[in-house]
Amino acid sequence: AQSVAQPEDQVNVAEGNPLTVKCTYSVSGNPYLFWYVQYPNRGLQFLLKYITGDNLVKGSYGFEAEFNKSQTSFHLKKPSALVSDSALYFCAVSKSGGYNKLIFGAGTRLAVHP
Amino acid sequence: GAVVSQHPSWVICKSGTSVKIECRSLDFQATTMFWYRQFPKQSLMLMATSNEGSKATYEQGVEKDKFLINHASLTLSTLTVTSAHPEDSSFYICSARDWQNEQYFGPGTRLTVT
Numbered sequence: 001a002q003s004v005a006q007p008e009d010q011v012n013v014a015e016g017n018p019l020t021v022k023c024t025y026s027v028s029g030n031p032y033l034f035w036y037v038q039y040p041n042r043g044l045q046f047l048l049k050y051i052t053g054d055n056l057v058k059g060s061y062g063f064e065a066e067f068n069k070s071q072t073s074f075h076l077k078k079p080s081a082l083v084s085d086s087a088l089y090f091c092a093v094s095k096s097g098g099y100n101k102l103i104f105g106a107g108t109r110l111a112v113h114p
Numbered sequence: 115g116a117v118v119s120q121h122p123s124w125v126i127c128k129s130g131t132s133v134k135i136e137c138r139s140l141d142f143q144a145t146t147m148f149w150y151r152q153f154p155k156q157s158l159m160l161m162a163t164s165n166e167g168s169k170a171t172y173e174q175g176v177e178k179d180k181f182l183i184n185h186a187s188l189t190l191s192t193l194t195v196t197s198a199h200p201e202d203s204s205f206y207i208c209s210a211r212d213w214q215n216e217q218y219f220g221p222g223t224r225l226t227v228t
């Protein structure tokens with residue numbers, strides 16, 4: 001069965017410092033991996049995805065993520081955090097061959113402090 | 115980019131009544147839409163997959179007679195919560211999949227049952 005783990009409920013980082021939000025996955029076959037961001041009382045906004053190709057994926061708002069097949073990880077990163085990056089971040093996975101069912105992680109709340 | 119809308123954005127209803135939530139793809143056609151439920155500070159749980167012109171596919175544990183889904187056109191899916199109870203209070207989010215298999219999320223509908 002597919003599953004996604006986000007081991008940290010919350011990540012705190014000072015503005016200007018690099019940030020990492022962790023995600024590991026379990027899926028049979030080749031995974032499609034996604035990161036979404038959610039602001040309070042809003043839907044999800046797409047940040048980036050990995051389907052195939054280069055393991056380093058660049059997305060919206062300066063975010064990037066690195067696919068590591070051996071560690072089954074897809075950590076979200078940003079070189080310099082902004083206070084406006086504070087939000088809830090979700091990692092999601094679906095099985096290759098279809099963007100069908102997205103299985104979401106529990107979410108990680110990112111708090112960027114001035 | 116592709117836009118998905120939901121209506122209403124929030125609704126309060128009395129216990130025992132039914133409420134309908136609409137999900138529309140505004141600038142693309144979506145043969146498949148998905149309905150998710152999100153409890154406070156928790157992740158999104160897929161409730162059902164809505165396919166245009168056919169019956170919805172419900173996830174295990176989701177009562178199909180309670181959560182009625184109708185995908186009557188390529189741009190509209192509706193979720194009706196029948197005989198609502200306070201435990202149905204939640205944030206309901208839909209997503210729509212375009213011809214390139216990209217999923218776009220709506221802004222969500224907050225349902226409160228009193």
